Structures are given as structure tokens and as C-alpha cells.
Amino acid sequence: MYEATEAFSSLSQETRIRVFKLLIEYGRDGAAAGKLAEELEIPANTLSFHLSHMSKAGLVTSEKRGRSVTYFANTGLVEGLIDYLRLNCCAREAKGKNRNTRCHERTC
Numbered sequence: 813m814y815e816a817t818e819a820f821s822s823l824s825q826e827t828r829i830r831v832f833k834l835l836i837e838y839g840r841d842g843a844a845a846g847k848l849a850e851e852l853e854i855p856a857n858t859l860s861f862h863l864s865h866m867s868k869a870g871l872v873t874s875e876k877r878g879r880s881v882t883y884f885a886n887t888g889l890v891e892g893l894i895d896y897l898r899l900n901c902c903a904r905e906a907k908g909k910n911r912n913t914r915c916h917e918r919t920c
Contacts, residue, residue, distance in 0.1 A: 815870065816896055819889060822869035827854065828862050832871060835885035842875070842884040 823829055830852055835843060849859045863883060866872040873884045 815889075816893055818869040819871055819893055822866050822871055825862070825865075827852075827858070828866055828871075831859065831862055832866065832885055835872065835883060836887065838884075840884070842882040844877075844880045844882055846880070848883065 823832060831848060834848060834851060845856065845859055845863065848863075849856045852859070863872055863874075867874065870889050871886055873886055874881050875884070876882075
């Protein structure tokens, strides 16, 4: 539960959501901080602050490549958060009702 609250807390800030979405777009290739700052049009020190916060929450990982650092979205953590939220999906639906079969289906 602690991991979930930390991740959701970190993502509750607009800049961090933008950074995370962009990192998801880069996928397994990741992106260097400079490229992220340029695309998001935010100062490097601001980006660094947010990446540090997201890293502590487990949302972002990094890898040193030469003189630069490449950042990656931890999609496994996000999938785990979604699974956590869906764990008891529809468990309290009244018996005998037409159960929502979409509740446990993945759409993506």
C-alpha cells in the first residue's frame, strides 16, 4: 500500500505526469534529461527535481550512458498499480445481477 501511495502522490503533479507520459512514449529506448527538458520546455533544474522525486517513488529508473543519463518509465510499477486497483473489481456487486464482464477485461 505504501508503494501505491508514493507513486500516486508523485504523479499528482502536472509536470511529473507530463514527464512520465513522455518517458512512456520513448519506451525501452528511454530519453536523456536534456531531450526531455527541451521537449517539455522546462528548465533542466526543474526537470531534475521532478525526476528525483519520481525516482524515489519508483516511477522512473535511470542508466548512465557515457556522460549523460538516460531515464526510463517504470511501466511495470504502473501495471502493478493498475492491478492493485483492480484486485477486487466488482467484488461487491449484488449477486444475481448481470455481472459486468468488462470489469476484468483488459482493453490495452
